[in-house]
Amino acid sequence: MKFLMLCREPRLYSCRRLLDTARHCGHQMDILDPNRCLLKLSQNPPHFEVYYQTERGRSPYLLSGYDALIPRFGSASTYTGCALLRHFAAQGSLCLNDETAFLNARDKWRSLQLLAQAGLPVPSSLFAGSEYESKVAVRQTKSPLVLKTLKGSQGIGVILAEKPQSAVSMLETLGQANVPVLLQEFIAEAGSADLRCFVIGDRVVAAMRRQGGEEEFRANCHRGGRGEKVLLNEQQTRIAVAASRALGLDVAGVDLILSANGPLVLEVNASPGLEMIEKTSGIDIALQMIVYLEKKIAASVKMT
Ligand SMILES: Nc1ncnc2c1ncn2[C@@H]1O[C@H](COP(=O)(O)OP(=O)(O)O)[C@@H](O)[C@H]1O
Ligand SMILES: [Mg+2]
Structure with missing residues (x-):
């Protein structure tokens, strides 16, 4: 089989382990940076192509023939990475986590909604629109509380606000910077x-x-x-x-x-x-x- 791992840092432990294991099992695996790809769409009939440019100044080449994709890109590459997953899926490649599932997982609020809809237990959480007054939103929770940016990972973007006043000022600051956040009960x-x-x-x-x-x-x-x-x-x-x-x-x-x-x-x-x-x-x-x-x-x- 021929696999493609989408990843920006092939030297990471997880990528090396997956590469070695795939090869050990007799498969071929390329590791490519999603941000070095060009997606091409054309009509009649619909045609999906992906080109890859190894580095600046180099001629791009066509990527094709992958049986499956393994997405391992970070949150900064979610949009491009997921667009690639859809493009390759349209070519008939399978994905170990498809585009829709990946996007669900990369948005913390959307995930909580889907989990709660499936009847799964999640911490009580709030998400306020930009015009909703921060102090009124905070009043609808107990303190201390946790603020989370929707796209954070590895603990970055997860903040503990001990007092309501700190939660309000953090919410206002993040709101001003256009960073959407959710509020959550703190499980002390x-x-x-x-x-x-x-x-x-x-x-x-x-x-x-x-x-x-x-x-x-x-x-x-x-x-x-x-x-x-x-x-x-x-x-x-x-x-x-x-x-x-x-x-x-x-x-x-x-x-x-x-x-x-x-x-x-x-x-x-998702990764x-x-x-x-x-x-x-x-x-x-x-x-x-x-x-x-x-x-x-x-x-x-x-x-x-
Ligand atoms: N509501 C909460 N109450 C107590 N601790 C929390 C809460 N939410 C997150 N944490 C702590 O913060 C860590 C990171 O939060 P998480 O939601 O998993 O975001 P990340 O994507 O950054 O890992 C968790 O592993 C947990 O230890
Ligand atoms: Mg986590």
């Missing part, structure tokens, strides 16, 4: 810890408990959080799998937080990192992703 009893559940298809293949560092409520590894292997109970497993499915993802990193009223889904990541979770769980997740992709391709060939 979680003690700066969460559960990262790695879901592939309808299975949780690995999970870890992450504990935020000292004086840090965010448990993200990128913010100094420490991971340890954890076995999920039946309820946590069911919620994690259902959360991935609610967004339409094949592969997901579901973040659960343990509240006094049970586990709540914080967010669902979850492999390093910390492979190291803490000892599970070859890259292999499980490639095997899942092989099965998905085989199933689609059978259908056509």
Whole structure:
């Protein structure tokens, strides 16, 4: 098979692991930067082409013949990356997380709506339009509360406002800068810890408990959080799998937080990192992703 991984930093652990594993399984894999692509549309009949320019001054070449795409681009490349996923899907390539699912996961408010619609437990949250008075919005929640930019990741854009006045001033500042944010109840009893559940298809293949560092409520590894292997109970497993499915993802990193009223889904990541979770769980997740992709391709060939 011929795979294309869309990624801006091929040296990252996750990309290297997926590349080595795909090759080990006998596949060919290119790793290309979505921002170096040109998408071309033409009519009668509709025609979808993608060109790639390796570097400035170089002649572009046509990309084609990929059986599947593995999207691993960051949030700064979401728009272009997703446009590429749709373009390649129109050519008949499969995606390990398609464009729609990816876009669902990259918008924190949209994700929460879809999760809640699927009957999944999420923290109480608010999203105010730009003309809605900040202090009135904040009055509709309890303090302390968490503010989140809709497109943030790795803990960046997640802010704790201890007092209503701080939440109001942060909301006004972000509003002025045109950065949309949501407000969320702060789950203090979680003690700066969460559960990262790695879901592939309808299975949780690995999970870890992450504990935020000292004086840090965010448990993200990128913010100094420490991971340890954890076995999920039946309820946590069911919620994690259902959360991935609610967004339409094949592969997901579901973040659960343990509240006094049970586990709540914080967010669902469409390109979850492999390093910390492979190291803490000892599970070859890259292999499980490639095997899942092989099965998905085989199933689609059978259908056509
Ligand atoms: N409502 C909340 N209450 C308590 N802690 C939270 C809450 N929301 C997020 N956190 C902490 O912040 C971290 C990052 O939040 P998350 O929503 O997962 O965004 P990101 O995409 O940046 O990882 C979580 O892993 C969790 O530790
Ligand atoms: Mg997270």
